[in-house]
Amino acid sequence: MLSCLALAWVVVGCGKSDGGAADSRGQGSVPSASVERSSDSQPSAERPGDERPTIVFVGTSLTAGLGLTDPDEAYPALIQEKIDSLGLNYRVVNAGVSGETSAGALKSIGWLMRSPASVVVIETGANDGLRGLGVTAMRENIQGIIDTVRAKHPDARIVLAGMEAPPNLGARYTSEFREVFPELARANHAALIPFLLDGVAGVDSLNQADAIHPNRKGAEVVADNVWEVLRGVLTTAADGGSESRGNGTP
Secondary structure (H helix, E strand, O other), rough: OOHHHHHHOOOOOOOOOOOOOOOOOOOOHHHHEEEEEEOOOOOOOOOOOOOOOOOEEOHHHHHHHHOOOOHHHHHHHHHHHHHHHHHOEEEEEEEEEEOOOOHHHHHHHHHHOOOOEEEEOOOHHHHHHOOOHEEEHHHHHHHHHHHOOOOOOOOEEEEOOOOOHHHOOHHHHHHHHHHHHHHOOOOOOOEEEEEEEOOOOHHHHEEEEOOOEEEEHHHHHHHHHHHHHHHHHHHHHHHHOOOOOOOOOO
């Protein structure tokens, strides 16, 4: 699989060049529960009038749905369809930001968590890998994101999406990068999606012309990858169970 990523990871850096919170609306965010911006350009998941528990997707252009023609084609919107089909009482908020690094996500998470969140899905690191940024710094940033979520919403369940680094950065870097996600999931008792783009990365028919971002069919596969873990988190919560521990966690 990693060999397929060599070309595919000319990647998710499309969008803004740093970790700041550029507006991704119009690039695949969920219209019915999209991220709103305050005067200081930080994202907020606020949507007055809807009292359903909220699932916040924090992520890059992979989550924002960059390049898709319809916002409802982004994988968080497809997750909302799955939730609705089962009659589960949750509202999805797409807080994906194109070009976001883990450092940028860490800067934004405090603002996002000012609004209620029952589940937080964290998809970050793809742009760190694209740029060859330090694995230790990425690990600390993701841990900081988790710490902020837990501080703001102690009962929120956390789902961490695993990511792969470009193999051309060397075996040591890609191995250390890959291990960050299961290690953080175990340490924080978070559910783990082993690899967000499993079955999509490197498959021409499932990606847009840039060979980077999933097309509608690819987004469906990504949604299935996410749902395989998220469904267990939501049904456990609905049953009143204790914290869900997803794939790869103790």
